[in-house]
Amino acid sequence: MVTAQRGIASFSVDDVDAAQRFYSDVLGLQVTEARGSLVLHLPGGTSVFVYPKGEDHTPASFTVFHLMVDDVDAVVDELAAHGVEPIRYEGFEHDDSGVVRGFMEGGDGVWFADPSGNVIGFADGEGARLFDELVG
Numbered sequence: 538m539v540t541a542q543r544g545i546a547s548f549s550v551d552d553v554d555a556a557q558r559f560y561s562d563v564l565g566l567q568v569t570e571a572r573g574s575l576v577l578h579l580p581g582g583t584s585v586f587v588y589p590k591g592e593d594h595t596p597a598s599f600t601v602f603h604l605m606v607d608d609v610d611a612v613v614d615e616l617a618a619h620g621v622e623p624i625r626y627e628g629f630e631h632d633d634s635g636v637v638r639g640f641m642e643g644g645d646g647v648w649f650a651d652p653s654g655n656v657i658g659f660a661d662g663e664g665a666r667l668f669d670e671l672v673g
Contacts, residue, residue, distance in 0.1 A: 545585075546583075546585045546586070546601075546602070547585065547586035547587065547588060548585070548588075548597055549587070549589065549594050550575075550588070550589060550590065550594060550651065550653035551591055551592070551594035551653045552652060552653060553575060555652040555653070556587055556653060559651050559652050560575070560577055560587075560651070563616065563621065564604075564657075566579065571586075573589060574586060574587060575588075579604070580605075585601075594653055596653055596655050596656070597655050597656065599656065600656045600657065600658040601655045601656060601657065602657060603658040603659065603660055603668060604657065604658070604659050604660075605659075605660055605661070605665035606659050606660070606665070607661060608661055609646065609647050609659055609661045610636065612659045613634050613635060613636060621650075622649075623635025623636070623647050623648060623649055624648040624649060624650060624656060626648070635647055639664075640664040641660060641663070641664035641667050641668065642663060642664065643663025643664055643666075643667070644660055644662025644664030644665055644666070645661050646660045646661075646664055
């Protein structure tokens, strides 16, 4: 059996500077630079390593992480003010603003792409509580 000491989530970007601006200036996360890469310090104590991959970068084909928020609609408005539009997925019923109501058995959910095309999800209400309960 493997004896792991710690787990670290990571994903790549094609432009570290653009990623830094998006995650710190648009999303308001604490971001530190580390040897040409970034560390995203998420609320609750989780950190995510973001590394450059340049022209070889391919965005993740899944949501790289979710942020639990008080109000998904406020997030949509805030990101729209920065020119960031929600992603609409087939198989989900989105309202006019791109929000999926009742996401994860309650609450609301919405997804956005970072400048490199990686997807970040946002959830509120019961959906956020269920996520928190699952990963607690």
